[in-house]
Each structure stands twice: as C-alpha cells, then as structure tokens.
Amino acid sequence: xxxPLPSMVRLLLYGVAAFYLVIAxxxxxxxxxxxxxxxxxxxxxxxVPPMILTLMPFYVLLIPATSWIKATKYRESIDRKFITAxxxxxxxxxxxxxxxxxxxxxxxxxxxxxxxxALMGWDEPLIFDLxxxxxxxxxxxxxxxxxxxxxxxxxxxxxxxxxxLLTLSVEAGLDFVQGVGKVCEKAKRSPLIQELSFFLxxxxxxxxxxxxxxxLAWRANxxxxxxxxxxxxxxxxxxxxxxxxxxxxxxxxxxxxxxEAERKGAYAAQKILFPLILCIMPAVFVVIFGPIALSFIYGxxxx
Numbered sequence: 001x002x003x004p005l006p007s008m009v010r011l012l013l014y015g016v017a018a019f020y021l022v023i024a025x026x027x028x029x030x031x032x033x034x035x036x037x038x039x040x041x042x043x044x045x046x047x048v049p050p051m052i053l054t055l056m057p058f059y060v061l062l063i064p065a066t067s068w069i070k071a072t073k074y075r076e077s078i079d080r081k082f083i084t085a086x087x088x089x090x091x092x093x094x095x096x097x098x099x100x101x102x103x104x105x106x107x108x109x110x111x112x113x114x115x116x117x118a119l120m121g122w123d124e125p126l127i128f129d130l131x132x133x134x135x136x137x138x139x140x141x142x143x144x145x146x147x148x149x150x151x152x153x154x155x156x157x158x159x160x161x162x163x164x165l166l167t168l169s170v171e172a173g174l175d176f177v178q179g180v181g182k183v184c185e186k187a188k189r190s191p192l193i194q195e196l197s198f199f200l201x202x203x204x205x206x207x208x209x210x211x212x213x214x215x216l217a218w219r220a221n222x223x224x225x226x227x228x229x230x231x232x233x234x235x236x237x238x239x240x241x242x243x244x245x246x247x248x249x250x251x252x253x254x255x256x257x258x259x260e261a262e263r264k265g266a267y268a269a270q271k272i273l274f275p276l277i278l279c280i281m282p283a284v285f286v287v288i289f290g291p292i293a294l295s296f297i298y299g300x301x302x303x
Contacts, residue, residue, distance in 0.1 A: 041079075041083055041088055041219075042082075042083035042084075042086070042088035042198065042219045043083075043086045043088060043191075043194045043195060043198050043219075044086075044087070044088050044089060044090075045086060045087040045088075045090050048090065049087075051143075052090065052091065052099075055099065055102060058102055059095065059098040059099045059101070059102040060095070060098070062098040062101050062102055063094055063095060063098045065098065065101060066094055066097035066098045066100075066101055067094050069094075069097055074093075075093035075094075076093075078093045078096050078144070079092075079093055080218075080221070081144050081145070081148050082096075082144070083219050084148050084151065084152070084219060084220065084221045085144065085147040085148045085151050086151050086191055086194060087147070096140065096144075099140050100137055100140045100141075103136045103137070103139050103140055104133055104136035104137045105136070106136060107132050107133070107135055107136025107139070108129070108132055108133055108136060111132045111135075148221075151191050152220070152221070152222050154190060154191045154192070155190075155191050155192045155195070155220060155222060155224075155225070156222065156224060156257070158190045158191070158192040158193070159192060159224055159225075159253050160250065160253050160254045160257060161187070162183055162187055162190075162192055162193070162196070163228075163246065163249060163250040163253055164250055165182075165183045165186065165187060166179050166180065166183050166246055166250075167243065167246040167247050167250050169182045169183060170242055170243045170246055171243045171246075171247070176209070176232070176242045177200065177203060177209065180196050180199065180200060181200055183196065184196050184197050184200065195216060195219060195220060195225075196216075198216075198219070199212050199213070199215070199216050202215060209232075209236055210233050210236060210237075213229040213232055213233050214229060214233070216229055217229040217230070224253060224256070227249070227252075228249055228253075231245050231248075231249055232245065
C-alpha cells in the first residue's frame with residue numbers, strides 16, 4: 001500500500017511541528033545544569049503526584065496565559081508551600097497558576113457542559129456557573145494546602161521520637177551536628193528525617209548552624225520546629241550546653257502532644273453530640289415509645 005505524496009508531506013509537516021513543540025517545552029541541558037548549580041531551597045519530592053504527572057502536558061500549554069500575572073506575594077506563598085510540602089522545584093508559581101486555569105476550565109466543562117447535557121438541556125442559572133468556576137479555581141489551593149498539612153502532621157508525629165534519639169546522642173558525647181547525622185542514619189525515613197538531612201547538607205556546603213536552623217524553621221513552617229530552632233540558636237549564642245536544652249524540648253514536645261490528644265478527644269465528644277441528638281436519639285425513641293403510641297392509638301393499651 002503506497003501513501004500519496006500529499007499525505008506524506010502532510011505527515012512530515014505534522015512530525016516536524018510535533019518535534020519543535022517538544023523541543024520548545026522540554027528544558028534544555030544548559031537550563032537543567034544551571035538549575036542544579038543554583039541549588040534547591042528545600043526537599044525534593046520522591047515521586048511526582050499522579051495528578052500532576054497526568055495533567056502536565058496540558059497546563060504547560062497554558063503557561064503563556066498566566067506568565068503576565070504579577071501577584072508577587074501570592075507567588076512567594078505558593079513557592080513556600082511547595083517547599084513545606086516537600087515538593088521543591090516540582091512546579092513553579094507560573095505553572096501553578098496555569099494549573100489553576102486548567103482546573104477552572106475542566107470544572108466548567110465537566111459540571112456545566114456535561115452535566116447540563118445529561119439533564120437534557122437544563123438551563124443553569126448564572127450563579128451555578130460562577131460557583132463552578134470558583135470551585136475549579138480554588139481546587140489547586142485546597143489540594144496544595146492538604147499536602148502541606150499532611151506533611152506537617154507527619155513531622156509532628158515523628159518529632160518526639162526523633163527528639164529522644166537526638167537527646168540521647170548528644171548526651172552520649174556527640175556534637176549536635178554529629179547527633180543529627182546519627183539520627184538521620186538510624187531513624188526511619190520520614191519527612192522530619194528528610195528536613196534534618198537537608199539541614200546537614202546546608203552545613204556541609206558552608207552554612208552556619210544558626211543559618212541552617214533558621215532555614216529549617218522556615219521550611220517546616222510549624223510552631224514546634226520554630227521553637228526547637230529558636231532554643232538551639234539561643235543556646236548557640238550563649239554558649240550553653242545543648243543536651244539539657246534538647247531534654248527540656250523533648251519533654252515539652254511530648255507534653256504538647258498529649259495535650260493535643262486530650263483536646264481532640266474533647267472536641268470529638270462535642271462533635272458526636274449533634275449526630276446523637278439528630279439521628280440516634282430519635283431512633284431510640286421510636287423503638288421504645290413506638291409500640292406504646294400504636295397501642296394507645298388503636299385502643300389496645302391496657303390502663
């Protein structure tokens with residue numbers, strides 16, 4: 001079977017266009033090397049989230065539509081959230097804005113276009129379109145905030161155990177940095193261990209202990225890590241021993257964890273009160289007083 005010449009020319013043109021499109025979107029080797037030389041501000045992601053990996057070819061095409069947006073403070077907050085979530089350099093602020101635009105269009109097409117056709121030409125009101133557009137626009141922010149919160153919770157859960165190991169290492173005679181290295185070597189891999197490993201990497205490339213601790217507190221963006229870093233920086237400035245400081249901080253972290261567990265337990269008792277009153281108690285009353293009410297209504301009740 002032979003392909004006509006016009007069809008071959010058309011296929012060749014399509015192939016050339018696709019090749020140049022891939023070249024334009026794919027980062028060059030020089031750009032990658034420059035990015036490596038610049039260094040990273042936080043922990044890189046072990047793997048790309050499936051949603052980002054699937055939608056990357058689509059939102060990359062929308063970058064020119066969002067690159068003109070300034071919003072400096074918002075861009076800085078987005079970059080910091082990616083660092084706190086342990087996904088440094090996964091997506092720039094411009095790519096995130098393009099991702100927001102893509103999700104806005106996706107929500108509108110799915111919930112307005114497809115749903116309206118499924119309901120046989122339902123003429124949706126304007127407020128419905130606005131709500132769908134807002135949901136699509138804020139969905140990436142909700143997704144990113146959930147990743148940040150989940151990683152912070154993982155750090156909070158691992159903090160007491162890691163603090164105990166670090167306290168034992170320092171009280172056994174190791175220097176603080178050596179103790180952190182020993183903890184990173186022996187402890188189970190977790191987001192907190194990743195942050196401490198990045199802390200050691202910053203010290204190896206020339207950062208002071210105070211600078212690395214401030215960077216650790218900035219990346220984690222948690223009260224527990226900020227308190228931990230502030231105490232160690234203060235001890236370093238005053239020349240105090242690090243062992244007692246770590247022991248006191250370890251006891252404080254564990255006490256706070258117990259207090260938070262008690263607070264969540266109290267909140268759970270309050271939250272279950274409304275389902276108990278609205279759902280469980282009516283069913284109990286129907287089961288207990290239903291037969292009595294029926295006997296009274298139909299006259300079979302013995303007085």
